[in-house]
Amino acid sequence: MSGLPHSPHALVTGGGRGIGREIASALAHAGATVTVLGRNRATLDEAIAAGAAHFAGVADVADQAAVCAAIAEAAARQPIDILIANAGSAESAPFGKSDAALFQRMMDINFMGVVHTIQAALPSMKGRPYGRIVAVASTAGLKGYAYVSAYSAAKHAVIGLVRSLALELAATRVTVNAVCPGFTDTDLVAGSIDNIMKKTGRSREQAISELAKHNPQGRLVTPAEVADTVLWLCGEGSSAVTGQAIAVAGGEV
Numbered sequence: 542m543s544g545l546p547h548s549p550h551a552l553v554t555g556g557g558r559g560i561g562r563e564i565a566s567a568l569a570h571a572g573a574t575v576t577v578l579g580r581n582r583a584t585l586d587e588a589i590a591a592g593a594a595h596f597a598g599v600a601d602v603a604d605q606a607a608v609c610a611a612i613a614e615a616a617a618r619q620p621i622d623i624l625i626a627n628a629g630s631a632e633s634a635p636f637g638k639s640d641a642a643l644f645q646r647m648m649d650i651n652f653m654g655v656v657h658t659i660q661a662a663l664p665s666m667k668g669r670p671y672g673r674i675v676a677v678a679s680t681a682g683l684k685g686y687a688y689v690s691a692y693s694a695a696k697h698a699v700i701g702l703v704r705s706l707a708l709e710l711a712a713t714r715v716t717v718n719a720v721c722p723g724f725t726d727t728d729l730v731a732g733s734i735d736n737i738m739k740k741t742g743r744s745r746e747q748a749i750s751e752l753a754k755h756n757p758q759g760r761l762v763t764p765a766e767v768a769d770t771v772l773w774l775c776g777e778g779s780s781a782v783t784g785q786a787i788a789v790a791g792g793e794v
Contacts, residue, residue, distance in 0.1 A: 544572070554579070556597075557579040567768040573623060626674070626677065659702075718785045723791060749761070757792040759791075770789050
């Protein structure tokens with residue numbers, strides 16, 4: 542399997558924790574210069590101190606102007622070759638209690654955040670000899686789950702964007718793909734576990750089992766497994782792979 546080209550610059554949104562930090566670390570250890578983007582400077586600095594990244598920028602991906610400024614600053618240091626649109630947020634509620642504000646939040650962060658990030662980085666990426674865009678979506682972008690209709694709708698939109706943009710860029714050297722993790726052992730899922738415990742009175746072990754049952758392997762996915770898939774998509778050997786939504790979910794999809 543071909544690795545990364547010599548010293549590419551990778552930018553990872555939501556790179557201070559969870560899957561994003563694991564992806565940033567994998568890219569850094571593979572030889573990339575990594576910039577992590579997020580809302581919390583302290584969390585980003587911790588990632589740098591741990592060797593998961595080299596530089597950081599502060600921006601909320603829902604804020605287009607802030608994203609453009611942060612990506613321009615990062616690109617001024619070194620042109621961006623790899624863009625990982627990972628930042629996201631999940632809220633759960635029955636559809637009848639999912640108001641317009643909830644749908645707007647989920648779309649702003651999970652979908653428009655990806656749009657803003659790609660639009661800011663893509664113009665300069667198209668003229669370079671190598672480019673990789675990977676959106677971290679979810680199995681919720683490939684199937685439905687009860688009580689997360691807004692989140693699922695936003696992730697479905699990400700998959701549609703990836704498929705369409707891949708066709709637009711097929712004549713360039715930039716590929717566009719998505720990875721779709723199932724329930725993954727992160728602090729985001731920890732919040733879902735706490736929510737299950739609060740609403741149902743189940744123990745933590747029972748709540749974890751409730752989520753793990755979606756995975757035919759009977760477990761939560763690890764962030765490292767998602768990062769390994771992203772790393773492969775960023776390699777030179779994956780140049781014919783574009784427009785794909787790859788599930789990392791133990792056979793769930």
